[in-house]
Amino acid sequence: MRTVYVNGEYLPETEAKISIFDRGFLMADGVYEVTSVLDGKLIDFEGHAKRLERSLTELDMKKPDAFDDLLDIHRELVRVNEIDEGLVYLQVTRGSDGDRDFVFPDPATTEPSLVMFTQQKPGLAESPAAKKGIRVVSIDDIRWGRRDIKTVQLLYPSMGKMMAKAAGADDAWMVEDGHVTEGTSNNAYIVKDGKIITRALSNDILHGITRAAVLRCAKEAQMEVVERNFTIAEAQEADEAFVTSASTFVMPVIEVDGATLGDGTPGPVAKRLREIYLEEGRKKAI
Template sequence: MGRIAYVNGRFVPHGEAVVHIEDRGYQLADAVYEVWALFDGKLADAEGHFARLERSLSELSIPEPMSRRALTIVLKEAVRRNRVRDGLVYLQVSRGVAPRDHAFPAGQVRPAVVITVKAVDRAAAEARAAKGVSVVTTPENRWGRCDIKTVGLLPNALAKQKAREAGAAEAWFVDELGFVTEGASSNAWIVDGEGRLRTRDTNANILRGVTRLTLLDVIREEGLQVDERPFTPDEAVAAKEAFITGAGTLVLPVVSVDGRKVGDGVPGPVATRLRRLYIARAKATAI
């Protein structure tokens, strides 16, 4: 069975899915997106992703295309039709189709909705986590509203390409003060020399990561100390451990930054434990 996509009210073969050339998401990046991890065919961290989607739409004054209940039904139907048990669900909502103009179109325009689903090899993902990944750093050059999950991802794409060319899995943006903001598609964490978990606070210009939010709950339940303040690449290298979080990576240990070893150069016990605990929580609460 081939992949199936949802486009503006219709389920169609993935290879035949199309949007209008004057869709504002394509023309102007006037669109937002969300990604849910799938465990056993269920949506992980569902509440957090729906809440962030609604906030992103509101910040851009894009009407919600359907109720949360209706969207849940469509997402689950997309998963069912694709017969994916473990994977990722991608949702994109643009302002809609209108003659190209920078300003918002006059009158009512129906938001455009696209949903795709892809499988993830969890065994391969676990093997990757057991080995750990490398990151590179790159200057922060994104706009001032990274808290909105828009499709305007060219700086992120360039950062990812830099990482790929260096044989790394992720790139960390570094601001003008020398602090790590976040990854190109993840939030950044370290376990400092005193055993405290550190990650940038969301008052900074970073995305309000849903996996990050759930992990903070797990951390507090485990009685671990967390300090929401920034760190530099040098502090990451000097740390006991480092890791990244996101719907695609879950909790993924980082073993080197810009070619410099973090800790012992292997996944540490804290990140390994948090990955296990996060996955257990995600599976237990998925809908």
């Protein structure tokens, strides 16, 4: 049985409780982070902690009392749950003042809720999907305008995953004003003539921690990176494509809306970036 963390306590998962009036439950008024674990160590933890702080600031949400202890809590959960390869999920909500109201509760009297748990993911680094690549379909992006804040408002991305599944694909890329924004739970890239092309950072997409690390790896490896919008048609004509996220690292894409990319197998740029990222991530893991 997993040990989880809820508002200062380490508990068996069956004993974990949150108020029915918690604003994360009632209003999706919360933010989250997911940190990967390889070899029992945390990947890109500092980046996730900084983004969490930014998300809280953007939503005018108070930091939980345990904010400065997050690294220790992550490590303890990894230890007690014996996670070698897996994930640590963290969620902060605005908490509960004992009732439901659209108006924010007074932060002076209402403490945010902090919940954390682990997930075992054996074979995370040696994913079979990464060896064969994934297929994506396009869907309209109808999310709210602040996708740069990592909120728990994940209904439409979940629906997007299901739309992809219904179409016989593995995931979906969202499209707004004719251009790809991002995947349902990842940042999207294409490769053309050796150039890695991905949408520039803005409020339109999540500022991916893995994205930042992968692009840094690409530049250090003398790969050319172009940050600009691209269309589905461009993606279908690309030499290769891939997505990045904390839980999939660098995941090759071999098909976009039915169009096969290259020879239908993961391309050399995506494969090399995955190797470099995993190597660097393990070296810097804490």
